[in-house]
Amino acid sequence: MEKENMAVFPSIEGKVAAVTGAGSGIGRATAILLAKNGTALFLMSRDEEKLKETQKTCESYGVKCFYKSTDVTDPNAVKESFAECIKIFGRVDILCNVAGGSTGRKFTFDMTGDEFDEVYKLNLKNVFLCCKEVLPGMKERNYGKIVNVSSLIGRAAGDNTNIAYSSLKAGIDQFSKYLAREVGKYGICVNSVSPGYVEASRRITELWAKTQNMQEIFDRLSIKRPGTAMEVANAIVFLASDEAAYITGEVLDVNGGAVMA
Ligand SMILES: NC(=O)c1ccc[n+]([C@@H]2O[C@H](COP(=O)([O-])OP(=O)(O)OC[C@H]3O[C@@H](n4cnc5c(N)ncnc54)[C@H](OP(=O)(O)O)[C@@H]3O)[C@@H](O)[C@H]2O)c1
Numbered sequence: 001m002e003k004e005n006m007a008v009f010p011s012i013e014g015k016v017a018a019v020t021g022a023g024s025g026i027g028r029a030t031a032i033l034l035a036k037n038g039t040a041l042f043l044m045s046r047d048e049e050k051l052k053e054t055q056k057t058c059e060s061y062g063v064k065c066f067y068k069s070t071d072v073t074d075p076n077a078v079k080e081s082f083a084e085c086i087k088i089f090g091r092v093d094i095l096c097n098v099a100g101g102s103t104g105r106k107f108t109f110d111m112t113g114d115e116f117d118e119v120y121k122l123n124l125k126n127v128f129l130c131c132k133e134v135l136p137g138m139k140e141r142n143y144g145k146i147v148n149v150s151s152l153i154g155r156a157a158g159d160n161t162n163i164a165y166s167s168l169k170a171g172i173d174q175f176s177k178y179l180a181r182e183v184g185k186y187g188i189c190v191n192s193v194s195p196g197y198v199e200a201s202r203r204i205t206e207l208w209a210k211t212q213n214m215q216e217i218f219d220r221l222s223i224k225r226p227g228t229a230m231e232v233a234n235a236i237v238f239l240a241s242d243e244a245a246y247i248t249g250e251v252l253d254v255n256g257g258a259v260m261a
Contacts, residue, residue, distance in 0.1 A: 003148070003181025003229070004228060004230040004231075005052075005146065005231075005234070006028045006032075006033055006036055006144070006230060006233075006234070007033065007069040007234040007237060007238065008037065008071065008212030009037050009238065009241035010037075010243075011087065011185070011235055011241045011242035012037045012038065012039045012094070012237070012240065012241045012242070013037060013038030013039070014038060014039075014040075015039045015040070015093040015094055016039070016040045016041075016042070016085075016090075016091055016092055016093050017034045017039045017040070017041055017042070017054075017093065017094035017095070017096060017179060017240065017247075018041075018044065018082065018085055018092050018095050018096070018130070019031045019034070019041060019042070019043055019044070019096045019133075020042075020044045020045065020065070020072050020092070020096070020097050020098055020099035020126070020130060021044075021045050021056050021069070021072075021096060021097075021098035021100065021149075022041075022043035022044060022045055022051060022098070023043070023045035023046070023047050023050030023051045023053075023105065024045070024047075024050055024055060024147060024200070024201040024202075024203065025098075025198075025201035025204065025229050026098050026195065026198060026200050026229045026232045026233060026236070027096070027098035027099065027202070028050075028053075028054045028057075028201075028229065028232045029183065029200075029228075029229035029231075029232065029233035030098055030233040030237060031043055031054050031058055032057050032233070033063075033093070033230065033233045033236075033237045034058075034096075034237055034240070035040070035057070035058035035060075035061040035063045035065065035233065036061050037195070037237065037241075038061075038062075039063060039094065040063050040065070040089060041055075041058050041062040041063060041064070041065040041066070041083075042065075042066050042067070042068070042084075042085035042088065042089065042092070043055060043058075043065065043066070043067035043068075043100055043253045044067065044068060044069075044070040044072065044081050045069070045070065045072075045132065046069055046070065046071055046107040046157065047069070048067075048069045051067040051069060052067070052070075054067070054249075056065075060134060063103075064089075066084075066085070066088055066168060068080075068081045068084055068085075071247075072099045072122070072126035072129070072130065072249050073121035073122050073125070073126055075119075075129055076154050078126070078129045078130060078133060079129075079133065082130070082134065083133075086137065090131075090258055091128075091137055091139060092134045092138070092144075092241045092243060093130065093138075093143060093144060093145065094145045094146075095130060095134045095144070095145070095149050096137075096149075096236055096240060097126070097127045097130050097131070097145070097146070097148045097149060097183060098148070098149045098236070099122070099126060100122055100123045100126070100164065100244055101123070101156060101163075101203075102119075102153075102161045102165040102171075103115065103118065103119055103123065103162065103165065104162070104207070105126050105159075105160050105161060105162060107162075107164045108162070109151070109260055111163065111164065111244060115126050115164070116163075116164045119162070119164035119165050119168060120164065123165060123168040123169060123172070123228040124163075124168040124171045124175065125173060127148050127172060128175070128182050130191075131146060131179065135183065138183075138186065138187070138188045139183070139186040139188065141187075142186055142187035142211060143184075143187045144183075144187065144188035144189070145188070145189050145239065145240045145241070146176075146179070146188065146189070146190040146191070147190075147191055147192070147193060147236045147238070147239045147240050148171045148172050148174075148175065148190070148191070148192045149172070149192070149193055149194075149195065150170070150173050150192045150193070150194045150195060150251065151165070151166075151169035151258060152180045152193060152194055152195065152196040152253070152255045152258055153165065153166045153169055153175075153196070153211065154156075154166060154167070154168075154169030154170035154171070154172065154173060154194065155170065155194060155251075155259050155261070156258070156259050157255075159219070160211055160213075161214075163169075170256070171195075171212035172192055173192045173251045176190045176191055176192040176249060176250075176251065177190075177249040177251075178193030180248040180249035181249060182260070184248055184249075189239070189247065189248040190221075190248060190249065191239040191244075191247060191248060191249065191250045191251070191252065192250070192251040192252065193232060193235045193236050193239065193251075193252050193254060194251050194252065194253050194254065194255065195227060195232045195254050195255065195257055196221070196226075196227060196253070196255025196258045197214075197217060197221070197226045197255070197256070197258075198200065198226060198227040198228065198231070198232055198254075199226040199227070199228060200228075200229040200232070201229070220254070221256040222256060222257035223257055224256075224260070225256065226256075227255070227256055231254060232254045233253050235254045
């Protein structure tokens, strides 16, 4: 990861960012890129060992970095973690909602309501819960950046996941637009980054190994390879910076030209 192109955004030096899903993949890359740009960090996901690893890398850039193991589907856990973050830093300037994931391929006929609810809690409700914790402070300070991670599969139908993940990721994009409209007058920008196929972590690589047609999928992209976690992080951190000060309610595709609309 360290050899990859890591973008420079001078405006975020000295800011405070909370990142969910920071233990691996795109969330980890986002945290590291924020750290490299001088942003103090509060990291959340469930696996403490992975959080510790991300923390170590972030601290190597000389920034303050704390973490708390947090299940973002649990409203009380979310509340407690943001309370701790605000106790430590006094504020959150940037929120990157990266935690999420697909439960894999399942036909709609076979999916239960409970399974749908699980995907909902992880991929859309968690974004709402985390935003609720930072919005009052951002409004008070008339400053805030929220970046939500959606998915290509929320913009185009596919064969390798399920209706809950697809429709809820689409929901994140509309969530970003609706919230952007509501809070723009308080100096808060809200955007989505919509990744395509990203070789982000071991979990994703293992998932793809079980999928027979991945190479065919890559061959159909305009850029004929999967993306990297840092390529997505570059887009996330751009939208979290003042270099993107006049961009809000936007969905930024990072998908190798899979969908152009
Ligand atoms: N990779 C892709 O091709 C791709 C494409 C489109 C969109 N995305 C989106 O990008 C985001 C990051 O995914 P990734 O590719 O980086 O995969 P990943 O490596 O699996 O990252 C997912 C992160 O979310 C965390 N997480 C999962 N469930 C959680 C929970 N209940 N509470 C708190 N944290 C939780 C995981 O950590 P713990 O398990 O330790 O909690 C992990 O850090 C997701 O929202 C995903 O939907 C990925």
